[in-house]
Amino acid sequence: QVQLVESGGGSVQAGGSLRLSCIASGNTGDVRYMGWFRQAPGHERLGVADIDIGSSRTWYSDLVKGRFTVSYDNAKNMVYLQMNNLQPADTAVYYCAAINGYYGRWPVPGAAYKFWGRGTQVTVSS
Numbered sequence: 001q002v003q004l005v006e007s008g009g010g011s012v013q014a015g016g017s018l019r020l021s022c023i024a025s026g027n028t029g030d031v032r033y034m035g036w037f038r039q040a041p042g043h044e045r046l047g048v049a050d051i052d053i054g055s056s057r058t059w060y061s062d063l064v065k066g067r068f069t070v071s072y073d074n075a076k077n078m079v080y081l082q083m084n085n086l087q088p089a090d091t092a093v094y095y096c097a098a099i100n101g102y103y104g105r106w107p108v109p110g111a112a113y114k115f116w117g118r119g120t121q122v123t124v125s126s
Helices: none
Strands: 002-007 010-013 018-026 031-039 046-052 058-060 068-073 078-083 092-100 120-125
Touching: 002 092, 018 031, 018 092, 018 120, 031 068, 031 078, 046 068, 046 078, 058 068
Parallel strands: 010 120
Antiparallel strands: 002 018, 018 078, 031 046, 031 092, 046 058, 068 078, 092 120
8 A cells, every 4th residue: 555645735826836745655665657636626637747757757737738847756755746837727636646566558547546645725816
């Protein structure tokens, strides 16, 4: 099992920045992919960014490309999501997810992720 805990959410004005963190614990040795997802009230969960820890390959939703950056610190077992130029449409609960072992599709679909954090709220005001 892998446990994930997100932090770094908060309230900012449009144009501001936040950095989300997600620390992984437990059986992290086999974790290969990590992702960030978000869900706004009344909307479905959407993939935001993926990172392949083995190759550092990244993927971004078109909604955030150029504004968000995902990264991983192997020594700390932490994945980050740097969010710049935040807009009200980015308001959502952000979730960290992880999957162990090799997965044959890229980006990894949300339904394939096995481990999930509880989420952190990001609110962007205009």
